[in-house]
Each structure stands twice: as structure tokens, then as C-alpha cells.
Amino acid sequence: MVEYQLLRAHSLEEVLEILAEKKKVQILAGGTDLLVDLHQQDPKFENIDYLLDITDVAELKGIKLGPEEGEIGALTTHAELLSSPEIKEKLPFIGAAASSIGSTQIRNRATIGGNLVNAAACADSFSPLIALGAELVLRNKGGARRVLLEDFVEWPNQTVLKDNEVLEKIVFKMPQGEYYSSYQKIGRRNAVSISRLSLTLLAEVENEAIKNVQVVSGAATPAPVPFREVNKYLTAKTFAEIDPAEAGEIAADEMVGITGERWSTPYKRPALSKLVERAVKDLLEEAGYNG
Amino acid sequence: MAKLEVEITVNGEQHKLKVGSQERLLDTLRDELKLTGTKEGCSVGECGACTVIVDDQAVNSCLVLTAQVDGSEIITVEGLESKSGLHPLQKAFIEKQAVQCGFCTPGMLMSALALLNTNPTPTKEEIKTALEGNLCRCTGYQQIIDAVEMAAEEWGV
Structure with missing residues (x-):
């Protein structure tokens, strides 16, 4: 029987605080993968004491594309990527990948960060971002580190994200010329x-x-x-x-x-x-x- | 495990509820609020029978914990009908015979409503995209697409 305590964070600071203080925390974002596993009582939940819902953390949302650099917040949904005029104009392949994911209902909830951290071998968000040479900003209470997306996945469903870290955003250089x-x-x-x-x-x-x-x-x-x-x-x-x-x-x-x-x-x-x-x-x- | 307090608005009515840490929005709607129009089909986000509208967006209520939508505004199929009668979408579904066994219908109606709320004049392709997460094993979809087109025309008038 799966049992955990559900926590809701409302700011990035709160997320980092909880990750620093508590052990056996599973982060919950859009939930379109995780809640399927939960419903099926996946054994991986037996090792979880806390489920930390971060969907309300505004700092983890949003798309910013500058002339030189761009960033996408981890909680940006596929629907947001798909409907962003900036993405459509400057990085249409990211919109194309987002539009190919799931259904309207899934795209309204599922986040790009969740797709990366879940790291399924078939995840659709990786190839467009690796093509951009994207890096991930992984943050814990002590600070942030950057990891090349290419080096993020060790094995399907296994990444270098540490227990006390959260994926904050994806950063990349904009293609030029x-x-x-x-x-x-x-x-x-x-x-x-x-x-x-x-x-x-x-x-x-x-x-x-x-x-x-x-x-x-x-x-x-x-x-x-x-x-x-x-x-x-x-x-x-x-x-x-x-x-x-x-x-x-x-x-x-x-x-x-x-x-x-x-x-x-x-x-x-x-x-x-x-x-x-x-x-x-x-x-x-x-x-x-x-x- | 301790229950969590949440406040949600469903079909315009406010509810203060205590929910379990694994309680899905689908469970709350059906078991707590007795809004059984929302159906449970696959439970894994494939069939769309449990589709409801959360803050203007169609979502699978089987893939959302109720605690995650604290403070949200939710519309279910029961919210369609008003004092002035059936909603144009409901009328169109009847008119076009877009219902056979009816199990997928609430989800179809919610996906269609979310579409028409943001895009009152959708193309056929946009209707198909909006409904692509809703499976129907009876109708073959054509009548459903026709019904959404009809509702869009009638509603727009």
C-alpha cells in the first residue's frame, strides 16, 4: 500500500527548503506520467515519504527568448510552448515537438521539465533542446549547477538530478543568422x-x-x-x-x-x-x- | 495520513473539502460531490472520458490530484445545462445523433466546450485536435465533429 504525505510549495524557496530538510521526496509537476504510476501503485512509491506538488510555483514558469539566449521554465506546459508566438517564430521545432505530445488534455498539464526529468527513452522534448545545445539549471538550497542536457540522462528514467535538487529551467543559445x-x-x-x-x-x-x-x-x-x-x-x-x-x-x-x-x-x-x-x-x- | 483542506468552485458553486493525498479530482467529483456525469474509463489519461475544465483548460481529471487544483474553477458536464435549457453543444449532440452508448459523451462535451470558449470559430482540423484525446468506440467520430461544428455555428449567432 502506497502512503505518502502530500506537500504543496508556492515558491521556489519553499521547494528548496523542503528538499533540503526532508528525505524521500518525489516532486510532482503536471502529473501525466507520475499519477499514472501512482494509480497503478508502482513499487517506486514505496520509497517515497513525501509527494511535493510544485505546480503553483510561478518562478518555474515562462518562456524568455532574447537575441542571444533563451530560457524555458521547467513548469512550462506543452500547450504553452505550442501556443507561444515567439516559439512559433523563432524555434518552431520546439512547438512541433510539443504539439506531437499526448492529447490536448495532456498538453494542458504536462510540463517540459517533467518530460525531461521523467526521462523516458521516447520523451519528445529532448531532441529539439539537445539540438540547441541546451543546458539544464539544477538548483538546490546551496545554489545552482548547469548540466548539458546531452549528459543529463544516464539511463532511461535515470538522470543525474540529485535528491535535493529541482530542475529550474532550460537555457540555451539562440540560433544565429x-x-x-x-x-x-x-x-x-x-x-x-x-x-x-x-x-x-x-x-x-x-x-x-x-x-x-x-x-x-x-x-x-x-x-x-x-x-x-x-x-x-x-x-x-x-x-x-x-x-x-x-x-x-x-x-x-x-x-x-x-x-x-x-x-x-x-x-x-x-x-x-x-x-x-x-x-x-x-x-x-x-x-x-x-x- | 492527514487530509488536506481545499477550496474549489465547481459549476459556479464553492466547496470547502478535506481530501486525501491520493485523491484524484475525478474521485472528488464523483464520490464526494456526486457529480457522476464525469466518467472513469482508462484511468491513465488515454480515453478522455473523465475530461473536465479546470481554469478554462480541458484536463483529464484522472491525472490531477484534487489538492493540486486548490483555488481553481472547475466545470463538469453538469454545468452545461442552465435555467434556459440545454446548452447549444448538448442540443447539437442530440440533433446530429453524436451519442450512442453515451459513455464518452461528457468528456467529448467538455473538450468541445474548452475549444469553443477560446476559439468560437474553429476549423474542422482544430475540432479534431481538440477531441483527439477523447475516444469513442461507437460513433466513428464523424457525428461528433459535425455536432461541434453545428454548435459553433449556432452559438456564434
């Missing part, structure tokens, strides 16, 4: 679907050539990672030199190199290859290149 992006996802159906595969491509371009590029997997590998070989292949190439199908093949090889051959490989290999190909084609098309 001329840039294009693409977010791709395959699920079993459109709505309320768990990603089978997803990825983000973000590229800064100059004079019809790729200056910087990040192609990042979601759900393709146990933890989301940049496809370094694909990035290497695309970087510094002119649009005319790029073969989208080749980029797809390189990504597929890289994925299998990480995961090894699995039961799902005969499906995932060609599927991922096509997704990457599609993302690269999107980029070229958006950049107005007609081959």
Missing part, C-alpha cells in the same frame, strides 16, 4: 501516441552551405544523442553536395552502432533513414534550394 529546422516523429497513430522514432534537425546556413548542424535522435537510442557522423557529413557542405538519402543511411548505421541489432532493427533502420532524409530535404526546401 539564417537557420532552418525540422522535427520528425513516427508514432502508431497521430494523437496520444508514444514516439517510435523522432528526431530534430537544426542547421545554421550561409551562402547555400551548412555552417553548423545538429541532427539529434529521439526514441531511436536508449538516451537521446546527436548523430555525430551525420553532423560531420553535413557540416561545411554546400547544398549541391548534400545527398539526403546518404545522410539517412549514415544516421541509420550510427543508430545500429549504438543500439546493436535488435528485434526492431529491420523496422527502425529504414524508418530512421527515411526520417533523416526527409528532415534534410525539408531543410533544403525551406532554404529555397531546388537542386
Whole structure:
């Protein structure tokens, strides 16, 4: 039988105080993952004495995009990301990822921070943020530290967040100059679907050539990672030199190199290859290149 | 475990309640307030039968603890009908035969209401997106989408 005391924090200070004072605290944000586990009396709740609801903490909410840097508060919901005109204009791939999550009801509650901290292998928020080179601000009573999002997940559902820390916000440098992006996802159906595969491509371009590029997997590998070989292949190439199908093949090889051959490989290999190909084609098309 | 005191407004009526630490909004509505129009289907946020409106947003009441919505304003399917009769959405659902077994209907109505409250002239795609978290095993959805379209037209007049 699961038993815990429910606490509600109304400020970040209160959250940090509780985390410093008490042991065996589980933080509750939007609850769309956690309350499913709770309802199913997941054994992980047996080790919890306190459930700390932070949904009322205003300091953890909001989107700020400056010319150089941007930040997203951990409690920002997917619905807020999706409806933000700033996100739509400057970082549309983040809106695209948010819109692909769950259903309207889920997006109204589920938070980007919760998606990251829960760290499911199929979580949709990772790849767009890793493509931005995002860092997480993890705070405890003593202060804050920054962790590269890429290094945040140790294993599915296991992160480097310590018991006395809370994810405060996600910070990143804004892409500069001329840039294009693409977010791709395959699920079993459109709505309320768990990603089978997803990825983000973000590229800064100059004079019809790729200056910087990040192609990042979601759900393709146990933890989301940049496809370094694909990035290497695309970087510094002119649009005319790029073969989208080749980029797809390189990504597929890289994925299998990480995961090894699995039961799902005969499906995932060609599927991922096509997704990457599609993302690269999107980029070229958006950049107005007609081959 | 100690109970928590919360104050919520449901369909315009204020309630002071003592709730358990694991009590979901769905449990409070059905078991405490006897508002059994809100249905429990899957209990894991997939089917949308438990959809209610919390502070203008459609949410799955199975995935919210009541203590989390302290101070909130909640609308359930029972809040649709007024002294002047059925709500345009209810009339449209009847008119378009958008109800078969009826189990999903309260959730569908709440998702549709949340949509029309913020977007009175939705496109078909916007209606589909608003209803994508609500499963119906009987109708095949077409009549439901037609009903929301009809309600939007009538309501807008």
C-alpha cells in the first residue's frame, strides 16, 4: 500500500527548503506520467515519504527568448510552448515537438521539465533542446549547477538530478543568422501516441552551405544523442553536395552502432533513414534550394 | 495520513473539502460531490472520458490530484445545462445523433466546450485536435465533429 504525505510549495524557496530538510521526496509537476504510476501503485512509491506538488510555483514558469539566449521554465506546459508566438517564430521545432505530445488534455498539464526529468527513452522534448545545445539549471538550497542536457540522462528514467535538487529551467543559445529546422516523429497513430522514432534537425546556413548542424535522435537510442557522423557529413557542405538519402543511411548505421541489432532493427533502420532524409530535404526546401 | 483542506468552485458553486493525498479530482467529483456525469474509463489519461475544465483548460481529471487544483474553477458536464435549457453543444449532440452508448459523451462535451470558449470559430482540423484525446468506440467520430461544428455555428449567432 502506497502512503505518502502530500506537500504543496508556492515558491521556489519553499521547494528548496523542503528538499533540503526532508528525505524521500518525489516532486510532482503536471502529473501525466507520475499519477499514472501512482494509480497503478508502482513499487517506486514505496520509497517515497513525501509527494511535493510544485505546480503553483510561478518562478518555474515562462518562456524568455532574447537575441542571444533563451530560457524555458521547467513548469512550462506543452500547450504553452505550442501556443507561444515567439516559439512559433523563432524555434518552431520546439512547438512541433510539443504539439506531437499526448492529447490536448495532456498538453494542458504536462510540463517540459517533467518530460525531461521523467526521462523516458521516447520523451519528445529532448531532441529539439539537445539540438540547441541546451543546458539544464539544477538548483538546490546551496545554489545552482548547469548540466548539458546531452549528459543529463544516464539511463532511461535515470538522470543525474540529485535528491535535493529541482530542475529550474532550460537555457540555451539562440540560433544565429539564417537557420532552418525540422522535427520528425513516427508514432502508431497521430494523437496520444508514444514516439517510435523522432528526431530534430537544426542547421545554421550561409551562402547555400551548412555552417553548423545538429541532427539529434529521439526514441531511436536508449538516451537521446546527436548523430555525430551525420553532423560531420553535413557540416561545411554546400547544398549541391548534400545527398539526403546518404545522410539517412549514415544516421541509420550510427543508430545500429549504438543500439546493436535488435528485434526492431529491420523496422527502425529504414524508418530512421527515411526520417533523416526527409528532415534534410525539408531543410533544403525551406532554404529555397531546388537542386 | 492527514487530509488536506481545499477550496474549489465547481459549476459556479464553492466547496470547502478535506481530501486525501491520493485523491484524484475525478474521485472528488464523483464520490464526494456526486457529480457522476464525469466518467472513469482508462484511468491513465488515454480515453478522455473523465475530461473536465479546470481554469478554462480541458484536463483529464484522472491525472490531477484534487489538492493540486486548490483555488481553481472547475466545470463538469453538469454545468452545461442552465435555467434556459440545454446548452447549444448538448442540443447539437442530440440533433446530429453524436451519442450512442453515451459513455464518452461528457468528456467529448467538455473538450468541445474548452475549444469553443477560446476559439468560437474553429476549423474542422482544430475540432479534431481538440477531441483527439477523447475516444469513442461507437460513433466513428464523424457525428461528433459535425455536432461541434453545428454548435459553433449556432452559438456564434
